[in-house]
Amino acid sequence: MVARACRLIEQAEEPPTLDELAQAAGMSRFHFHRVFKAVTGVTPKAYVAGDRAKRVREELASRDTVTQAIYGAGFNSNGRFYAAAPGLLGMTPTQFRSGGNGNVIRFAVGQCSLGAILVAATGKGVCAIEFGDDPEALVRSLQDRFPKAQLLGGDQDFDRLVAKVVGFVEAPAQGLDLPLDIRGTAFQQRVWKAIRDIPAGATASYRDLAKRLGAPKAVRAVAQACAANGIAVAIPCHRVVRTDGSTSGYRWGVARKRALLTREKAV
Numbered sequence: 001m002v003a004r005a006c007r008l009i010e011q012a013e014e015p016p017t018l019d020e021l022a023q024a025a026g027m028s029r030f031h032f033h034r035v036f037k038a039v040t041g042v043t044p045k046a047y048v049a050g051d052r053a054k055r056v057r058e059e060l061a062s063r064d065t066v067t068q069a070i071y072g073a074g075f076n077s078n079g080r081f082y083a084a085a086p087g088l089l090g091m092t093p094t095q096f097r098s099g100g101n102g103n104v105i106r107f108a109v110g111q112c113s114l115g116a117i118l119v120a121a122t123g124k125g126v127c128a129i130e131f132g133d134d135p136e137a138l139v140r141s142l143q144d145r146f147p148k149a150q151l152l153g154g155d156q157d158f159d160r161l162v163a164k165v166v167g168f169v170e171a172p173a174q175g176l177d178l179p180l181d182i183r184g185t186a187f188q189q190r191v192w193k194a195i196r197d198i199p200a201g202a203t204a205s206y207r208d209l210a211k212r213l214g215a216p217k218a219v220r221a222v223a224q225a226c227a228a229n230g231i232a233v234a235i236p237c238h239r240v241v242r243t244d245g246s247t248s249g250y251r252w253g254v255a256r257k258r259a260l261l262t263r264e265k266a267v
Helices: 002-011 018-025 029-040 044-062 066-072 078-089 093-097 135-145 156-170 186-196 206-212 219-228 254-266
Strands: 104-112 115-121 126-132 150-153
Touching (some): 018 029, 029 044, 104 135, 104 156, 115 156
Antiparallel strands (some): 115 126
């Protein structure tokens, strides 16, 4: 039933209302809302917003003009589209279409005991913290993500930010509190918020997180959200482990995950 409701949302030209979705499922508004959230991990409204964001990105990438993309994504007015665009894309529609053209991103690559580390930030906050073995590969990955963005090397203030991140990696006791520019689906952002609530030195399983989100069946979706996180240590997905406590997949390598956990537990 929930899968059918998701397909209805995805195929509708105009986002269906909660009443329409509940009626199609043969349920009351309250019961449908509760069941939908239990299965998907997000409310029907959040799922609609996530689907709308996906449509906007696809339409902007394939249409000749922004106006065509507006109506292709199901918006019936320019005003509604431009009001929603920053939250959906993290930038203006024109910047998105041009690969981040005009979006200023400062970045720097440093070294720590876990290898090379890239830190990048927009005016809103840190948008990437990545580990790697090859500094050039880290920079190429950032360039691929925003091929036409204005990438600037870090200045003295930014170098202090990088030093703060490296300092936390080496000595977790000092803590890490950074402004973040977080971009993801509604469900991913809920998972990432829950991960940030896990204190240093502690761990939680994928199943634990799913239960905390009120979606105990969404264990796989939680794991996928962890894998999609691009802001290492500031969104500490290394603290998420298997149900038996063993470490498993980590975007930047299981060895780094174990090293981070060992340091935090020592503190």
